[in-house]
Amino acid sequence: MKTCIFCPTALTSETKPEHIWPNALGGRATTRGVICSECNNTFGSTIDAALASQVQDLRTLLNLSSGDKRTPPPLQEIIDKNQKFFVWPDGRIELRQKPFTIVKRDDGGFDVTIKAKDSEHVDNLIPHVAAAIGISEENLRTQLGRANAREIIQPSPQITRNIAFGGHDPLRSLAKSCLILWNRSGQDSAIKESPFDAVKVFVTNGDKTFLSNKIKLDGRPIPGADILANKFGPIFNLIFIKSDRNGKILAYVGNYNTAYWRIVIADSGGMPNRSVGLVSNPLNPNNWSYLPDFGFDLDISWLETPVIDESSRNPGDSIGTALKDHTEKQREQHIHEMLIDTFRECQISEGSVITEEAIARFSRRFAQWLLRIKTDRPLSNEEINSLISLNKG
Structure with a gap:
């Protein structure tokens, strides 16, 4: 045996x-x-x-x-106590934060702050916020339509790793x-x-x-x-x-x-x-x-005769080539996702005419991503209502 x-x-x-x-x-x-x-x-x-x-x-x-066939775990990068980034294997970089906070006022009302990564995320959060407050989704959307909102886009941090x-x-x-x-x-x-x-x-x-x-x-x-x-x-x-x-x-x-x-x-x-x-x-x-x-x-x-000869082979060449290929695929995927998000926000479906608003919004988003520009601007009432009414009804 x-x-x-x-x-x-x-x-x-x-x-x-x-x-x-x-x-x-x-x-x-x-x-x-x-x-x-x-x-x-x-x-x-x-x-x-x-x-x-x-x-x-x-x-x-x-x-x-x-x-x-299990996927690898995400990388975690903590910038400070308020910012924790997750880098997922498919290239997505996610800022981990509370998606919404609710503070009850002395008059019985509520102050609600929603932090979302895109319009679809906002739409997914609304039912949870409404349930936490105890009001209908329709009522919450109506109130959010009169609220103040800002679009903040910031570049992800440069994340480096030493691999031994x-x-x-x-x-x-x-x-x-x-x-x-x-x-x-x-x-x-x-x-x-x-x-x-x-x-x-x-x-x-x-x-x-x-x-x-x-x-x-x-x-x-x-x-x-x-x-x-x-x-x-x-x-x-x-x-x-x-x-x-x-x-x-x-x-x-x-x-x-x-x-x-x-x-x-x-x-x-x-x-x-x-x-x-x-x-x-x-x-x-x-x-x-x-x-x-x-x-x-x-x-x-x-x-029988192993030697260290750094001049004859760069041990990083193979990984560098693989990383370059993988990064290029991630870039293409990210640009595609930005385009899909823009079409969704502008309610453009397959076969529809691409509007000037959609072109301008995508161009701005692409330039901000490419140049790693941080932006912080108020949203107009029209933009807010478009955002919170994305899948209403």
Whole structure:
């Protein structure tokens, strides 16, 4: 009977499937034949969580879903105690604030303040405000039509993030992925024996000596990287493991085609002259494959000599290209949404003539967004009534 490679627990049909490449990084391939459910849970809440946390901001910026198709969390940027911005994976930037406040006056009336992001938001809030006050929507719309209102448009803040790769616990997670892949592929049935003791101790308990001596950052261009990029996109994830004729096993692992490490899985005693790999596309987690395939291979002599050579490869190139493409799509989507909002406000439907008012309103909105201009102007009674009567009746 098979047992967990990290403990004596037997593996059965009830064993929880383990992602070979971490789920948070878009991993889809799983196996039940390597790690028990308890170890799976322990690693998931510790070293896998450390790796996921490290790349969380990048996932949001590029809208990278997990292997099980969950969307990444939003970024939060707190400007001051009164302004908290959320950056959503689709590029929307949302100012989090109370949408309305109600203050009861001494005369029994109410002062109502509504803060909405667009006309549709106003219309959605009106039923809630009316219910909170205890009056009809029609009555509230009538009163709002006589109120003062302002349109305030302010540019979103410049939000920056420093993204780092590597570190003790995230690299433990990557080393675990290498062990799972090597064992899952049937390349070495003796993975519980002494040649693998050092890497297993590193994965389970951590080991700074192993980190220093057996794991090396590699900055060289990858031979055949263009083959993988053509098939799996510019920011592919890669694990490639190979053994020499003496059974020395070396792994080459990297996330988002940006940072790569060479890990010594075993100094000797492994199954000789074998190779296995896994490559995936985080932009489309369904696009993945085991290796070797597609004509991709790495020589054992190349794996033996990792070097840092910043002049030969810019680790930010792949992510920079992906961010540029994603940002352009977000810009197009935002312009489309501004156009739709303008047509809705001006009550222009498909087939209708576009009015001069709609053109002027869209032009003003587009210029303010493009030039990042803050505006604050009073709304006319006509604009207010158009706003609060958007879907009336």
